[in-house]
Amino acid sequence: MTFLEFTEGPMFYFAAALFVVAGLWRLVGIVRLGKKPDLAPARGSAATGFLKGNLRHFFPRGLFAQRTWMHLLGGYGFHLGLFVLFFFAAPHIAFIEKFTGLSWPALPRWGFIIAAEIAFAGLIVLWVRRFSDPVMRLISDWDDHVGTWLTFIVMLTGCLALQEAHDSLRAIHMLSVNIWLIYFPFSRLMHAFTFFLSRGATGANYGRKGMNP
Amino acid sequence: MTVTAFKLHPLRLLVAAITLLCLAMASTADAQSSVRPPEGAVDSPGITAPLGEASDADIWRQLKYGGTEPPPVVGDNPILEVPGRPQNVFEALMEEIRPSETVNVTSSSGQPRVMQVLGEEWRLLRREIILPYAGWILVTVLGVIALFGIVRGRIKIRGGRSGKYIPRFSMAHRIAHWFLASSFILMAISGLVILLGRTVLVPIIGKEANAVLTSAMLQGHNLFGPVFILSLLIVIFKFMKGNFFQWADAKWIIKGGGLLGGHASSHHYNFGEKTWYWIVVIVGLIMSATGMLLLFPWVTEVLAWHQLSTVLHAGGAILMISIAMGHAYIGSIGMEGSLDSMLRGEVDENWAKEHHDLWYEEVTGKKASHDEDESAPGAATAEGSA
Numbered sequence A: 001m002t003f004l005e006f007t008e009g010p011m012f013y014f015a016a017a018l019f020v021v022a023g024l025w026r027l028v029g030i031v032r033l034g035k036k037p038d039l040a041p042a043r044g045s046a047a048t049g050f051l052k053g054n055l056r057h058f059f060p061r062g063l064f065a066q067r068t069w070m071h072l073l074g075g076y077g078f079h080l081g082l083f084v085l086f087f088f089a090a091p092h093i094a095f096i097e098k099f100t101g102l103s104w105p106a107l108p109r110w111g112f113i114i115a116a117e118i119a120f121a122g123l124i125v126l127w128v129r130r131f132s133d134p135v136m137r138l139i140s141d142w143d144d145h146v147g148t149w150l151t152f153i154v155m156l157t158g159c160l161a162l163q164e165a166h167d168s169l170r171a172i173h174m175l176s177v178n179i180w181l182i183y184f185p186f187s188r189l190m191h192a193f194t195f196f197l198s199r200g201a202t203g204a205n206y207g208r209k210g211m212n213p
Numbered sequence B: 001m002t003v004t005a006f007k008l009h010p011l012r013l014l015v016a017a018i019t020l021l022c023l024a025m026a027s028t029a030d031a032q033s034s035v036r037p038p039e040g041a042v043d044s045p046g047i048t049a050p051l052g053e054a055s056d057a058d059i060w061r062q063l064k065y066g067g068t069e070p071p072p073v074v075g076d077n078p079i080l081e082v083p084g085r086p087q088n089v090f091e092a093l094m095e096e097i098r099p100s101e102t103v104n105v106t107s108s109s110g111q112p113r114v115m116q117v118l119g120e121e122w123r124l125l126r127r128e129i130i131l132p133y134a135g136w137i138l139v140t141v142l143g144v145i146a147l148f149g150i151v152r153g154r155i156k157i158r159g160g161r162s163g164k165y166i167p168r169f170s171m172a173h174r175i176a177h178w179f180l181a182s183s184f185i186l187m188a189i190s191g192l193v194i195l196l197g198r199t200v201l202v203p204i205i206g207k208e209a210n211a212v213l214t215s216a217m218l219q220g221h222n223l224f225g226p227v228f229i230l231s232l233l234i235v236i237f238k239f240m241k242g243n244f245f246q247w248a249d250a251k252w253i254i255k256g257g258g259l260l261g262g263h264a265s266s267h268h269y270n271f272g273e274k275t276w277y278w279i280v281v282i283v284g285l286i287m288s289a290t291g292m293l294l295l296f297p298w299v300t301e302v303l304a305w306h307q308l309s310t311v312l313h314a315g316g317a318i319l320m321i322s323i324a325m326g327h328a329y330i331g332s333i334g335m336e337g338s339l340d341s342m343l344r345g346e347v348d349e350n351w352a353k354e355h356h357d358l359w360y361e362e363v364t365g366k367k368a369s370h371d372e373d374e375s376a377p378g379a380a381t382a383e384g385s386a
């Protein structure tokens, strides 16, 4: 078994299984926490609040947008870019098809490259903000940095393997993907799945009190 | 000695006869040459002597440079030293822009020549000058920085920190700066592997590993290029204010930035910083333009533009990396209090008074005294381009 076969085979199966099981474990755990019974009569809909809370947080408040426009652009650039490059890059679609049989149209190479560039620019901006803002520096711990760096390394090794000419480069990319998958459920990277719960919980709380903006 | 030794052996006779016959045929062929040039071929100018009488070097030179007179040979390398002809990529490009009257399609430089030698000149420039010197320049710069660090030590804030801070760079300034620094480092590392991999890395890691590494770095370099350009443009606009020449800069230059003794006053940026800013602007833009041309080579078919681009791109990279290393040193471990401006966005008052007194006076409305400077003339402030 070559190293590439190992990273795309047993190691990938292990990492993916851990990602799913541990991720679900955490999500279910959070949901099962439930909330304290609220004895006050409801003045509005908690469900609408949940939804509004989620949607509203996609748009910054006017004053914040002015002060944090770089962070805003970085955040959107990174997440949207990552989404596009993950789901619409031809090699990724081929990889997913290999395991699931599912396939969909891929972006042309130039589109994928632009998405990757936007994602990189965004990630770098988000990371440099983390250490050049004293408040961010205070509230960031090693988990934030490890999560950022692992994500960066996954993206970097992917882009370094773009020529698709060397197995070793592909194997390094797969190795970093596996490490990322293993780290994911135990870290703040989980925010990819938990963000809607926290935004929703806040929204539902306010919604029930009739404070839906 | 026996007579038999002089006897003509029939076999020897046969060999001698065949040899004579061949010689005779060869001389006839030479006299009434049966080798005709292909139809439509023209005589190369200047090549009048029968083949074999002129030296090969002369013939090749005339094929390459045309002309009726053999070009003068100066030094070891006549190819690069032919007067009146484009000597290098830059001159060829000038001819391309303003072609001479005798334009002929036989060369990409617009010169009437049978052979096109620009590629060879470019190859020599790359191999003989850029590749061998690039690495050594960087090593030398690193050495000089290390030496400066050892001799001068960390430049301390005179009088120590005051504990009071004044704002210097906004959040957007800091993000822009580190965005550029990060993308620059990615470009520099990948670029250096591409440039020096064959000469520096192959002897250490071997050809195979270098091939894999270079493929990776090339992809990375191409992909990060536009990210670097974006960050460069943001920095150019965000940092332009305050980076134009002011009267205080002239005095700063005369005082050698404080190295020649006495205090060298400066506004928000001192002259060293301003120079760095404009190098980042000019060289950065040249790097971006040449890089884009190399990334999208079909933009122009003029070969000389591509060759010029590679030369400028490599030269600009070495220049920027060299200065960036000095900048990074003096902006971090080399000078106490500098990094605060890019990490906290604010600097210690005493740092501001010492390094940017005029700016300090502008923002605080207080006077910055330099009494200590007169009493300690030897204690120069060495304000580099932090």
Ligand code: HEM
Pocket: B168, B177, B180, B181, B182, B184, B185, B235, B239, B243, B268, B269, B272, B273, B274, B276, B277, B280, B324, B327, B328, B329, B331, B332, B338, B339, B340, B341, B342, B386
């Ligand atoms: C990675 C190590 C680096 C460090 C530690 C560093 C540090 C600093 C610091 C402390 C300042 C503020 C100086 C002041 O307060 O006056 C500064 C300014 C600046 N830096 Fe950097 N820097 C680094 C890399 C870079 C790179 C790679 C570039 C460009 C390619 C760059 C471009 C600039 C520019 C344009 C300024 C604005 C000041 C001026 O106008 O000259 N820096 N840097």
